[in-house]
Amino acid sequence: MVDTRSINQQIRDFDGQQQVWLFGYGSLIYxxxxxxxxSRPAFIKGWERRFWQGSHDHRGTMAQxxxxxxxxxxxxxxxxxxxxxxxxxxxxYLDHRERNGYLRFSxxxxxxxxVQGTDKALVYVATxxxxxxxxxxxxxxxxxxxxxxxxxxxxxKDYLLNLHAALNKLGTPDPHVESIARHLLQSA
Numbered sequence: 621m622v623d624t625r626s627i628n629q630q631i632r633d634f635d636g637q638q639q640v641w642l643f644g645y646g647s648l649i650y651x652x653x654x655x656x657x658x659s660r661p662a663f664i665k666g667w668e669r670r671f672w673q674g675s676h677d678h679r680g681t682m683a684q685x686x687x688x689x690x691x692x693x694x695x696x697x698x699x700x701x702x703x704x705x706x707x708x709x710x711x712x713y714l715d716h717r718e719r720n721g722y723l724r725f726s727x728x729x730x731x732x733x734x735v736q737g738t739d740k741a742l743v744y745v746a747t748x749x750x751x752x753x754x755x756x757x758x759x760x761x762x763x764x765x766x767x768x769x770x771x772x773x774x775x776x777k778d779y780l781l782n783l784h785a786a787l788n789k790l791g792t793p794d795p796h797v798e799s800i801a802r803h804l805l806q807s808a
Contacts, residue, residue, distance in 0.1 A: 622721045622751040629715060633726045634742060638707065641729050641741040642714070645669050645701035646689035647678075647779055650786040653717065654710045661732035661790050662703035664743065667691040669699050669794055671762050671780070674752040677720050678773035686769035686776035687754060687762055689783065689797075690722070690746040700792035703729055703741060714744065721750035732792075759796065763803035777804055 634640045639657065642648070643664055652659075673690040680686030691699060715724075722744040729741035746753060757765070769776035784801040787794050 623719050624715075624721060624723055624750070631724045633724065634708065634711075639705055640708065641739050642704045642706050642710075643701055643727065643729055643741040643743040644704060645691060645699055645743070646783060647773075648704070649702045649790075650782045652704060654704075654706065654713050656704040656706050656710070658705040660703050661700070661792070662741075663698050663700045663730050663732060663792075664691075664727050664741070665698055665730065666693060666695060667699045667727070667745075668694045668697040668796070670756070670796060671766070671800060672748075672753065672755055672757075673721060673746040673750075674754045675720060675769075675771060675776070675779075676752060677771060678717075679771040679776040679779050680769040681771060684769055685752065685754065686771055686779070687765050688776075688779060690753075691743070692748075700732070700787065700790065700794070702790070703731065718744040721746040721752035723747065723750075732790075759799040760803045763800045763807065766800070767804055767807060780804060 669689050670692045671687045674685035675688045676682050676685045725745050728738045766776045
């Protein structure tokens with residue numbers, strides 16, 4: 621497993637701030653697991669959600685890593701999710717939860733219910749150069765992979781299907797997630 625906790629603790633983009641917006645695009649949308657001051661539907665630009673990151677801890681094992689969401693840079697892309705207003709005390713929980721290859725980044729955040737206005741947000745991204753990165757595959761291959769993985773947080777398919785349901789509930793379905801979920805359900 622690639623443990624990024626110590627690297628993230630050295631990132632100082634949000635030092636001195638009493639409150640920080642956190643952008644969630646995967647399991648944070650439906651299962652934050654921490655206390656927050658406020659939550660709002662939001663999106664970020666220039667990133668797309670992809671099931672290209674390996675999960676050796678939560679949704680898979682070292683021998684059979686699951687596939688979970690990360691963000692890939694893509695011009696003109698929009699990724700919808702949920703923003704949580706948090707205090708810096710939550711960082712240690714997040715660093716532990718996102719330890720398998722995810723790094724803290726700062727990105728402009730746009731709230732879905734506002735025409736204008738942005739805020740700076742913290743987002744955890746597993747970049748292609750991390751050791752747990754599995755990379756691209758067809759959505760059918762990803763679905764087949766997910767169907768057979770299970771980790772400490774449960775079956776990998778639960779992660780996918782819960783994210784799929786949460787995005788649909790927000791009214792922001794993601795074509796990549798939709799396609800993987802459809803393949804998974806057709807093969808069940």
